[in-house]
Amino acid sequence: xxxxxxxxxxxxxxxxxxxxxxxxxxxxxxxxxxxxxxxxxxxxxxxxxxxxxxxxxxxxxxxxxxxxxxxxxxxxxxxxxxxxxxxxxxxxxxxxxxxxxxxxxxxxxxxxxxxxxxxxxxxxxxxxxxxxxxxxxxxxxxxxxxxxxxxxxxxxxxxxxxxxxxxxxxxxxxxxxxxxxxxxxxxxxxxxxxxxxxxxxxxxxxxxxxxxxxxxxxxxxxxxxxxxxxxxxxxxxxxxxxxxxxxxxxxxxxxxxxxxxxxxxxxxxxxxxxxxxxxxxxxxxxxxxxxxxxxxxxxxxxxxxxxxxxxxxxxxxxxxxxxxxxxxxxxxxxxxx
Numbered sequence: 001x002x003x004x005x006x007x008x009x010x011x012x013x014x015x016x017x018x019x020x021x022x023x024x025x026x027x028x029x030x031x032x033x034x035x036x037x038x039x040x041x042x043x044x045x046x047x048x049x050x051x052x053x054x055x056x057x058x059x060x061x062x063x064x065x066x067x068x069x070x071x072x073x074x075x076x077x078x079x080x081x082x083x084x085x086x087x088x089x090x091x092x093x094x095x096x097x098x099x100x101x102x103x104x105x106x107x108x109x110x111x112x113x114x115x116x117x118x119x120x121x122x123x124x125x126x127x128x129x130x131x132x133x134x135x136x137x138x139x140x141x142x143x144x145x146x147x148x149x150x151x152x153x154x155x156x157x158x159x160x161x162x163x164x165x166x167x168x169x170x171x172x173x174x175x176x177x178x179x180x181x182x183x184x185x186x187x188x189x190x191x192x193x194x195x196x197x198x199x200x201x202x203x204x205x206x207x208x209x210x211x212x213x214x215x216x217x218x219x220x221x222x223x224x225x226x227x228x229x230x231x232x233x234x235x236x237x238x239x240x241x242x243x244x245x246x247x248x249x250x251x252x253x254x255x256x257x258x259x260x261x262x263x264x265x266x267x268x269x270x271x272x273x274x275x276x277x278x279x280x281x282x283x284x285x286x287x288x289x290x291x292x293x294x295x296x297x298x299x300x301x302x303x304x305x306x307x308x309x310x311x312x313x314x315x316x317x318x319x320x321x322x323x324x325x326x327x328x329x330x331x332x333x334x335x336x337x
């Protein structure tokens with residue numbers, strides 16, 4: 001099938017023109033907050049203060065921050081279980097997120113959801129979801145609700161390259177294209193679905209083409225570059241907001257840690273990870289660009305210190321918060337009709 005004419009579009013702005021100095025500085029601070037928060041979460045997990053599953057977002061920060069800079073108040077976000085970074089990008093309080101990770105009553109789900117299940121209607125965050133690919137159908141449903149109401153809201157729906165092979169993903173593509181729903185599908189391709197490389201699991205190695213049978217426009221994006229992410233994101237969001245239907249973005253990114261905290265990641269070499277860190281790290285790239293824009297070392301250190309303080313305060317808040325009352329087992333279970 002021939003590609004849709006829109007399929008071959010490229011971002012109309014060069015990445016360097018997408019963000020002003022102040023915007024890039026804010027993006028750098030937000031990415032750094034996610035990085036330091038996730039590092040602290042890893043420490044608390046090692047101390048036994050976080051139980052169950054814990055999937056860290058370290059390495060992928062540019063994807064969610066670049067996309068978040070394309071949104072307006074009222075837009076929505078939904079994602080999978082690797083969700084802490086998305087929560088922080090949406091503006092959720094690090095204290096509440098860390099409290100939920102540690103199972104405390106002050107967490108966003110009252111300590112009952114843990115790492116994979118947090119929500120904030122106020123911030124437009126419709127959850128991390130533990131069932132692989134399930135959030136794609138839900139995100140399509142959120143977009144349907146916007147279409148039905150006749151507003152111009154857009155739903156960002158994130159999922160990994162492993163989930164991209166789920167049948168419900170393609171069913172969602174079909175409905176979104178058929179009804180021209182305002183949803184941006186974002187494949188966070190970090191190259192390893194749990195422990196299996198994309199080369200061994202997916203016949204098509206260019207996932208940006210996955211929406212072509214439904215005429216869905218798409219872009220493959222350097223997900224380690226926050227400027228490139230925003231450039232592509234602006235194009236996708238504008239397309240959806242204009243009522244032209246869904247848009248697919250494949251973000252080529254990389255996670256530095258294992259699939260979850262219980263994963264030793266023996267399926268790849270240490271040299272591979274070190275090479276990505278040394279040559280493609282999103283924080284290093286943003287920091288270098290800021291220095292070129294005239295941001296001083298003192299200003300960057302001030303940002304670093306501020307972020308460290310916020311993360312430490314979040315950790316202390318979580319550890320000092322009470323655990324849920326046992327009676328909470330029976331709340332939030334049924335919705336009254």
